[in-house]
Amino acid sequence: MPANPASAVDRKPRLVSPKADPTAIDHMIRAAWAYYFDGKKQSDIAAMLGVSRASVVNYLQEAKARGYVRVTMHPEVFVEHSLSQELADAFGLTAVQVYPDGEDETASLKRVARGAADWLPRLLAPGDRLGVSWGQTVFEVSDAAADTPIDDMTVVQLVGSQATPLGFAAETCSANLARRLSAECVNLHAPLVLSDAGLAKQLSAEPSIARQLEAVRACNKTIFAAGSCSAVSHVVASGVVDEAGLQDYRARGAAAVICGRFIDASGAPIPGEIDARMIGVTLEEMRGKEMGFLVASGPERASPALAVIRGGYATHLATCTATARRLLEQAA
Structure with missing residues (x-):
């Protein structure tokens, strides 16, 4: 049976670098928005983007590293x-x-x-x-x-x-x-x-x-x-x-x-x-x-x-x- 394309996509975590392609940047932003603003689970975001959960984790880490996301506690x-x-x-x-x-x-x-x-x-x-x-x-x-x-x-x-x-x-x-x-x-x-x-x-x-x-x-x-x-x-x-x-x-x-x-x-x-x-x-x-x-x-x-x-x-x-x-x- 041929492999399911969706499950085969991105088996290795995808790291976002400054030279990343527009699709990766878009995924990073969409993942961050869905996780921090919409409250979605990482597994649901992975399914939405067609990537692995490990990639979602990397997208969220990169979004914080770039300053796109800032996590704070109320003073x-x-x-x-x-x-x-x-x-x-x-x-x-x-x-x-x-x-x-x-x-x-x-x-x-x-x-x-x-x-x-x-x-x-x-x-x-x-x-x-x-x-x-x-x-x-x-x-x-x-x-x-x-x-x-x-x-x-x-x-x-x-x-x-x-x-x-x-x-x-x-x-x-x-x-x-x-x-x-x-x-x-x-x-x-x-x-x-x-x-x-x-x-x-x-x-x-x-x-x-x-x-x-x-x-x-x-x-x-x-x-x-x-x-x-x-x-x-x-x-x-x-x-x-x-x-x-x-x-x-x-x-x-x-x-x-x-x-x-x-x-x-x-x-x-x-x-x-x-x-x-x-x-x-x-x-x-x-x-x-x-x-x-x-x-x-x-x-x-x-x-x-x-x-x-x-x-x-x-x-x-x-x-x-x-x-x-x-x-x-x-x-x-």
Whole structure:
């Protein structure tokens, strides 16, 4: 008996590549739509397309890899989490989301960044001016963000640009989020740290830079991370301060870094000569915002995050289980 053509089709899983034929691309899109929007079973989709179930699995994986499909959990699930409520109550925060730990710190950071990226648009409204910091954590959030247009939205770079071994600059974080939110982007076209305080003052007075700094001050919401004061701190790796400078700040009680500026364990600023050489948001300007969205992942970030919270810079927190528990232990 001759083989049934339908059963013979695609016995091996069909992988979709960038050079795939139009039929394969069409199958991928149809499979994703049927599975995620119509709720059809994979076996039913296979029969509909005339392919194997293994091929359907590959189509769905490829659709997610290309960003055609994005699977999310509703943020309220995490707000209801007991750790979230404990943290909010303990520190007087408006809202907290705690995400499950990954298999290592990198995986945990990815989870927290993805969760924060999904939560962020729900915290924004038309007309908002969102100030965006920099660093690995904020970059991961911006990289994980989905396209979520918000009317009359402005995204503002909070600190000047600085070379970093991580492969991105401050403007990358703000530009990524502006693109995802379909927002106007105000980048700060100046270095974060200059060699001379007089030069920094002069450059800040330039009309174009002055307008950008005014946009920084006008932000009603911010998203940022709490930098550490360890030897591997981002401020050292990026050259904001050298190791000797970091040791001086630590000797004076530095516990965390916000946008390149140092604070102690209570959140009070620790002044230094570098402040006059910096172009970007000040610590005073970071306080009292309608929303200060702190993203922190990793037990070593608990102490910096605690300093930031105690200083009144944060209203919202996205973190992982291990960091949440460490925060509660340190606050006890």
